[in-house]
Amino acid sequence: MDSDGDSNESTNTNPRMEDDEPDLDEKYPNRPRNHSSTLPFHVLFQSLFNPLSEIKKKPAGAGPGPARKKVGPHGLSSANLNPVEKRRDVIERFISRWRTAVGDDIYPAFRLILPDKDRDRAMYGIKEKAIGKLLIRIMKIDKNSEDALNLLNWKLPGQTTTSSMAGDFAGRCYEVLSKRPMRTEVGDMTIEDVNEKLDQLSAASKEDQQLQILMEFYRRMNPEELMWLIRIILRQMKVGATERTFFDVWHPDAENLYSTSSSLRRVCWELHDPNIRLEAEDRGITLMQCFQPQLAQFQMHSLDRMVSRMKPTEDDPVFWIEEKLDGERMQLHMMSNDSVPGRRTFRFWSRKAKDYTYLYGNGIYDENGALTRYLKDAFADGVESLILDGEMITWDTEQDAIAPFGTLKTAAISEQRNPYSSTTRPLFRIFDILYLNGRDLTRYTLRDRRNALQKTIKPVHRRFEIHSYEEATGKTEVEEALRRVVEEASEGLVIKNPRSPYRLNERHDDWMKVKPEYMTEFGESLDVIVIGGYYGSGHRGGSLSSFLCGLRVDDTHSSQGGAATKCYSFCKVGGGFTAADYANIRHHTDGKWHEWNPKKPPTTYIELAGGDAQHERPDMWIKPEDSVVLCVKAASVAVSDMFRIGLTLRFPRFKRLRMDKDWKSALSVQEFLDLKANAEQERKEKEFNVDNSRKKRAKRDTKKPLVIAGNNANAEAQYVEPSGHIFDGLNFYITTDSNAPVKKSKAELEQLVKANGGKFFQTNHAAPNTICVADRRTVKAASLQKSGNVDIIRPSWILDCIRQNEIDGGLPNFLLPLEPRHIFFATEDKKEEIASSVDRFQDSYARNTTSDELREILKQMGKDDPFDISQHPEVARKLIERIQEKVNAGWEMPSGWLFKGLTILFAENDQVDDTESEETTQAHQPYRLHLARNTARFAGANVVNSPKSLSVTHIVVAPTSTSSDISSIRKSYSPESGKKVPHLVTVEWIEECWKQHTLLDEEGFQPPRGA
Structure with missing residues (x-):
């Protein structure tokens, strides 16, 4: 996403924060009041949306037709106005009508005119597909009918719909609704009515609630009204006039106030009189009030x-x-x-x-x-x-x-x-x-x-x-x-x-x-084959707007051998096309496209990633021999499991259509891999070093320095570390700053090396046996790594050496052995030596472990333990059989195997709740029950916290349990419950079994029966 971008939330995750009416009166004491009820909803699109849309469609200079021969704001006929003036004319006449017929509070109308700028109403939590499903239910049409499929697949050209509506969801809805309208004339809902219902829709969290609200809209609106309502819900108006035009017509300071407040309500209520201008102190940003960023x-x-x-x-x-x-x-x-x-x-x-x-x-x-x-x-x-x-x-x-x-x-x-x-x-x-x-x-x-x-x-x-x-x-x-x-x-x-x-x-x-x-300076131009297409939306609706491209499978990669028979998916290209490019591609592929059937994918011709998942599955596909070759350009190659090659292009853009090539002369998998390897070799050989002879320009002092209370502007931050000799005779080439365990700049690391006896250089060739240091993959680090003969260590090794030296009292020339955590890149010869400096949990043999590291080590001890026989059930079964044979022969049961194979639930009173964490449960247990629990776990039992587990073999009752508690537990495991009845025992059973090193008969340890 762009740094000035924003996520497209489709669900209402933020709790709605609306002011109630008394608070609004207090916050806006001079808010305008309307003298009459709001206009009917249909006035919005009849006098505003439709005229603006018509202006958008007509080219500059085209007159609006006989019905639009009205006088504009400057006494000129509307036919003589340019499109910008026409738009202003339409908006001015609507606002004038509102002021006359309703009053000065235009906020109810602006909420529907500019729905994407209304921050007071929460997101609705429904998008095109959800609305389509609700409309199918409302109109009671078969979900497999043409109309239902046209609603759900609105990007695809419909079977019986006009091609102009493909990609326009609201337009597609209009076509379907027009066949079965509840009413043909415009409805009686006012703008205020619509706002109230939309408030309810934004608060509705269940589908049935949403259905009832849309059902009322369906009963009270005709198809055209519903089409515009859907555009409002989706916040996709696209009437040809931006919010700036509306704001400018409404008040000269409206845009400025919205930029500093992001509040449509403030724009409407504080600037309702065009003759009263915004005060100077209200033109800047305000604390705790959202603004529109640069x-x-x-x-x-x-x-x-x-x-x-x-x-x-x-x-x-x-x-x-x-x-x-x-x-x-x-x-x-x-x-x-x-x-x-x-x-x-x-x-x-x-x-x-x-x-x-x-x-x-x-x-x-x-x-x-x-x-x-x-x-x-x-x-x-x-x-x-x-x-x-x-x-x-x-x-x-x-x-x-x-x-x-x-x-x-x-x-x-x-x-x-x-x-x-x-x-x-x-x-x-x-x-x-x-x-x-x-x-x-x-x-x-x-x-x-x-x-x-x-x-x-x-x-x-x-x-x-x-x-x-x-x-x-x-x-x-x-x-x-x-x-x-x-x-x-x-x-x-x-x-x-x-x-x-x-x-x-x-x-x-x-x-x-x-x-x-x-940019044109970077990346490779590649000739790839179009093997699939995706339908677009908006002005690209109804036609293929982006393409899945592939590489032909050569003899080496073909699973069938022989000549190439298919293409592997490689990248998606959707940018850089002109209308002429689309037309040219359509001309050369017309009649050759096939609809993609997920149940019968065309694996003879095309192979996608993901197997049955069919990653990046296109809407339509085409045989390679029937297709065209595109020349595309990209910034770089990236690893991706979404494409069959395992690689894809980053930022691919269409350059031109290669009509001089057929699919057999397009790029193959092996040719691409060779091209990639050559490009990497060239990049390695090419120097990307910045000219270090030009010193960095010193920062200027500000002319008007900003002084913060309590901050000494003249104080310089000093980096103080104890000096030492642990790096005497060592040479360092530091390429990056340090990211972990602490943040230190490259300059700070160099000073640390110097303070402890080492020397640093700006190239690895400046001194013999130079230690190369990097903490992230920069151009310099990547170049060193690709050479394959240089070990690159992380700055953490420098910091660990200094820290350990301080702990050990300053031993001269004590250098820690390298650990895996210290390595950014290691040669094959070095890897075995590095691995020998830590145990299998990555605990160092030579360095004091920090508390954070110890916490991580303990966490890792529970993962992938090679000695955990639960990972090897067959070995475990044979081992248990062997132990049992020895026990039967008179051997004593090993303590760690005493309760092996048992699943035990510890029940304290009636507080067994699977929603509680283990820590919470243990915190409320008596010490005796807590000790029994740990004993059982140590002796090999599987201890659970939830009575819902179907594998429970024993339930241990707490000493404080009452007869009613015990009776309740027995009832929950009655034969009628469908659960296997476990043994119900007291805590003494655990204690005696442990004391005698054998499993005792549960009969002697049953709790007394309750009423």
Whole structure:
């Protein structure tokens, strides 16, 4: 996802937070009041939506026809207005009619006109397919009928529907509804009626509730009304006029207020009089009030042109380069609680103004917060309030890298439930500060704001960090950075003008995206075969808009041998096509497409990944000999189990149609693998080093420094570590910073080496026996790794050596042996030596283990134990038989096998509840029962907490159990219950069996029978 992007939530996960009427009156004391009821709903589309749609369809200069010969706002006939003026004319006449017939409160209408901007109504939790299923039930049509299939498969061309409606779900609904309308004339529902029902729909959580609401709409609306209602529910109006046009016609300050508040209600209620302008203090951002963030401009084709747009000057030619993160744009608001010292209140909003506070936390002590619980010490002294702009990403602690965007919500929920132990977590990367201690900073330059940010935030490792940037003066640095992000499979770059202010709700040249897929300098052009197609939506509806492409299987890879007979799926291509390209492909493949049948896939011609799962299954398929060859370009090759090759292209884009080639001359699997290997070899040989002769430009002091209370602006952060001699005579080449166990920059690591007797160099060839250090796969690290003859260690080895040296009292030249956790890459000769330095649980033989490491080691001890015979049932059976033979011959039963094969439930009174955790259950048990439980587990029993387990052989009754408790347990295991009746015994049975080293007869240890 783009750094200025936002997730497309289809479910209503955020609790609805609506103000009740008294609170609204208090918050908006001057809110407008309508003198009459709202207009009928059909007026909206008859006088607004339909006219705007007609203007959208007609080319510039085309007149609206005889029915539209009305006078515009400037006394001109509507026929003489351009499309922009026509749109304004339609909107002005609707607003004028509303003011006259209803009043000044246009909020009820704007909620339906601009449904995607209405933040006061929660998401409905239904999309096209769910609505289609509900309509099928409402109209009582056979789910296998043509109309039902057309609704459920709305992207495909229908059997009896017009092709223009394919890809337009609301239009497809109109076609089906028109055949069986409840009413043909427009209905009697007012705009207020529709709003009330939509409020109910947004609160409905069950399908039957949604069905009843849509049923009432069906009874009271005609098909055209229902079509527009569905577009409102889906928040996909597309009438040809943006919210900016509506806002501009409504009030000259409307767009500004929406940018700073994201509140459609405020725009309608505070700016109902066009003659009353917004006060100066209301034009800026406000704490605890969501605003519309600045967005990055789309990329230009020329890097030279992009750099020139950064407005460099002779005195200050610098611009900034940031990595573009694959997460969700997020703004964080924080304010201190005056009544409770140390308490802070947090709010989180996405770019689309969705409130995520429920997920990330509203305070430091919010137990449900996936992030805020870690921010107690994240702010400098004196910081009372602030607004931060950044990106929420998912961090994978095992890979120590950013995880894909789609895992963000899952990671946050996992962090809520299992704090400190989840392998993925939300990480907030901050790249701007916009408000600090009551002051709006948006008018300050980016450089000033970044200086304030550095003094305000105390980063929390891998939870709350300041996003880094590098300074540049020309396109060479951009190209180098872009090569790096391509190598590391990152999202792209954002270049920023450090002299620029923050522009709310704008795309501006001050921030510009640079994505690998747009660049012509990188990647390979590949000739691939079209083997499948996918139907599009919207203006691409009803036709194939993207294509599944494959590589032909050569003799080596063909499972059948001989000449190639099929293609393996390789990539999906949907970008870069023009209308002429689509027409050309249709012309050459017309009549040759077949519908994909999942039950009978065309494996003779096409092979997908996933076996029966059929990953990336297309809507239509075509034989390779009937198809066309596309030339595509991509940023890089990526590993993927979604395609049969096991690899795919990252950011593939169509370049041209290769009519000079047939499918037999297109790229084969082996040719692609050879091409990939050659490209990697060339990349290794090509130097990507930045010119180190040009020193990094020193950062300028801000002209108007922002001083934070309690912060000494002149204090320099010093890195103090004890000096030593453990690295005497060693040479280091450090290529990256340290990510774990602590964050340290490359410069800090180099100073640590120097302080402890070592030397560091900027290349591995500068000194003999140089130790190469890296913690992530950069271009330099990758180049070293691909050479295959260099061991690369992680910075953690340096830190561990220093730490162990301090513990041992400064032994001279004591270097720890390398452990697997210290290795970024090792040669084959080194791997065996490294593995011998730890035990099978990765516990070091030479180094003191930290508490965090010990916790992880203990966790691993329960996993994949090679000595756990439960993993080898046949071995276990024979071993038990052998032990039993020995016991029968007079041997004593081994203590660890005494209760082997038994499943025991410990019941304390009637509190056996499978919803309780084991810790909770044990906390309430008497000590005697607790000891018996541990004894049973040690002696090989399978101890369970739930009476629902069907394998229970014994139930041990607590000493405090009453006769009614025992009677209840017996009844639950009566023959009528269908469960196998286990032995019911007292705790003495466990104790005596253990004491006598044998299983005793349960008859002598039964609890007394209850009434």
